[in-house]
Amino acid sequence: MITVLLFAHLQEVVGKEKIILDHAPTTVRELKHQLQTRFGFEKLDQMMFAINEEYAVDEDLIKEHDTIAIIPPVSGG
Amino acid sequence: MITVLLFAHLQEVVGKEKIILDHAPTTVRELKHQLQTRFGFEKLDQMMFAINEEYAVDEDLIKEHDTIAIIPPVSGG
Amino acid sequence: MDEKLFLITKEPLNIEKIVNKVVRPEAGAVTTFIGTVREFTKGKRTLHLEYDAYIPMAEKQLSRIGKEISEKWPDAKTAISHRIGRLDISDIAVIIAVSTPHRKDAYKANEYAIERIKQIVPIWKKEHWEDGEMWIGDQLETTQYPKGHPEKEEVE
Amino acid sequence: MDEKLFLITKEPLNIEKIVNKVVRPEAGAVTTFIGTVREFTKGKRTLHLEYDAYIPMAEKQLSRIGKEISEKWPDAKTAISHRIGRLDISDIAVIIAVSTPHRKDAYKANEYAIERIKQIVPIWKKEHWEDGEMWIGDQLETTQYPKGHPEKEEVE
Numbered sequence: 001m002i003t004v005l006l007f008a009h010l011q012e013v014v015g016k017e018k019i020i021l022d023h024a025p026t027t028v029r030e031l032k033h034q035l036q037t038r039f040g041f042e043k044l045d046q047m048m049f050a051i052n053e054e055y056a057v058d059e060d061l062i063k064e065h066d067t068i069a070i071i072p073p074v075s076g077g
Numbered sequence: 078m079i080t081v082l083l084f085a086h087l088q089e090v091v092g093k094e095k096i097i098l099d100h101a102p103t104t105v106r107e108l109k110h111q112l113q114t115r116f117g118f119e120k121l122d123q124m125m126f127a128i129n130e131e132y133a134v135d136e137d138l139i140k141e142h143d144t145i146a147i148i149p150p151v152s153g154g
Numbered sequence: 155m156d157e158k159l160f161l162i163t164k165e166p167l168n169i170e171k172i173v174n175k176v177v178r179p180e181a182g183a184v185t186t187f188i189g190t191v192r193e194f195t196k197g198k199r200t201l202h203l204e205y206d207a208y209i210p211m212a213e214k215q216l217s218r219i220g221k222e223i224s225e226k227w228p229d230a231k232t233a234i235s236h237r238i239g240r241l242d243i244s245d246i247a248v249i250i251a252v253s254t255p256h257r258k259d260a261y262k263a264n265e266y267a268i269e270r271i272k273q274i275v276p277i278w279k280k281e282h283w284e285d286g287e288m289w290i291g292d293q294l295e296t297t298q299y300p301k302g303h304p305e306k307e308e309v310e
Numbered sequence: 311m312d313e314k315l316f317l318i319t320k321e322p323l324n325i326e327k328i329v330n331k332v333v334r335p336e337a338g339a340v341t342t343f344i345g346t347v348r349e350f351t352k353g354k355r356t357l358h359l360e361y362d363a364y365i366p367m368a369e370k371q372l373s374r375i376g377k378e379i380s381e382k383w384p385d386a387k388t389a390i391s392h393r394i395g396r397l398d399i400s401d402i403a404v405i406i407a408v409s410t411p412h413r414k415d416a417y418k419a420n421e422y423a424i425e426r427i428k429q430i431v432p433i434w435k436k437e438h439w440e441d442g443e444m445w446i447g448d449q450l451e452t453t454q455y456p457k458g459h460p461e462k463e464e465v466e
């Protein structure tokens with residue numbers, strides 16, 4: 001099981017703060033693929049991803065119980 | 078009559094906040110000369126001068142009742 | 155809680171308090187950057203803003219910026235607080251305070267901090283205008299993250 | 311009195327108050343420079359400082375710096391307060407606050423202000439050390455005023 005956190009417009013579009021997936025995808029790339037095909041997420045190429053609060057690249061591995069965050073382009077400051 | 082204001086170490090060396098001169102020298106250059114010869118001021122070339130709160134050059138004219146300030150290199154900030 | 159050098163908070167920000175976190179006998183200069191809510195952006199009037207953040211990660215990223223600054227300017231000490239939630243015009247969104255022994259470094263390190271905040275800290279701003287609202291992305295408008303992540307030198 | 315944008319005062323300086331003089335709906339960025347009394351300068355320990363000023367002229371010169379900034383950065387608003395009298399370690403000697411619509415200008419204009427203060431504002435610092443005291447002159451150590459006055463471009 002993994003948790004996928006949503007923020008900003010993604011949170012509003014999906015209507016949830018997080019998505020729980022029963023089975024951990026093997027990599028960030030595989031997670032993106034699932035989000036696109038199963039949940040219809042768009043423009044994931046413009047998002048950053050974090051695993052357990054650290055930025056991750058497509059090749060990074062996802063483990064059971066990891067917390068993934070989808071991070072749209074930031075606009076703080 | 079003119080007033081010559083002293084600050085910082087000059088004030089301490091001379092032991093006064095100002096000097097009153099009965100007769101106004103004609104220019105800043107002439108004032109410097111008087112300060113050197115009559116009062117023994119040293120290193121006046123390293124000082125700036127102001128007439129009525131504005132920086133002045135050697136050629137600037139001094140009028141009756143003007144307030145002159147001798148301004149050592151500044152060190153604010 | 156608010157003694158943290160790197161803080162995301164829903165409370166109004168106090169400049170004095172944040173400056174005091176970096177004032178030290180060996181530092182003669184403190185620069186601060188105070189980001190306030192601007193009413194007009196490119197002619198469009200903002201009514202108010204809303205900030206969201208991935209709080210624990212945002213605080214980690216702020217503290218990483220502090221570490222980067224200490225590597226580049228070893229004598230610098232940095233404190234950053236960012237407010238989230240609803241903010242009105244002229245409210246303070248972010249305060250960056252950097253103290254250094256000498257002033258030039260304090261300016262440079264401070265400017266470095268705000269640039270990095272706009273690159274790597276997971277905080278998002280929603281503009282509320284008279285005719286609508288929108289989450290704002292990628293203010294710098296220079297990066298598109300074609301690979302879905304910031305370049306190596308940006309995240310390392 | 312202390313609503314003045316350009317002020318020489320014997321009272322302790324309040325950052326919030328000075329920042330508030332320049333916060334405006336059209337400005338999104340405020341930078342401040344806070345000069346504090348440093349304990350060690352080139353290995354020598356300062357016990358406390360004393361500042362003297364030619365007050366009316368110093369305020370005029372500060373306000374001229376504000377004018378110069380408005381000429382270089384037309385959207386900037388500047389406030390500067392400098393404290394005089396006795397100051398202890400970490401006390402605030404000077405606060406410069408500059409607000410601008412965009413941040414880069416706020417840094418540049420602020421740094422311009424502190425450089426100009428060190429050139430043209432008649433304020434003097436006396437260092438008190440364990441083994442003596444001295445009025446400090448010409449901190450920049452770059453100009454000698456061989457003609458007894460700053461160069462034209464410095465005073466115009």
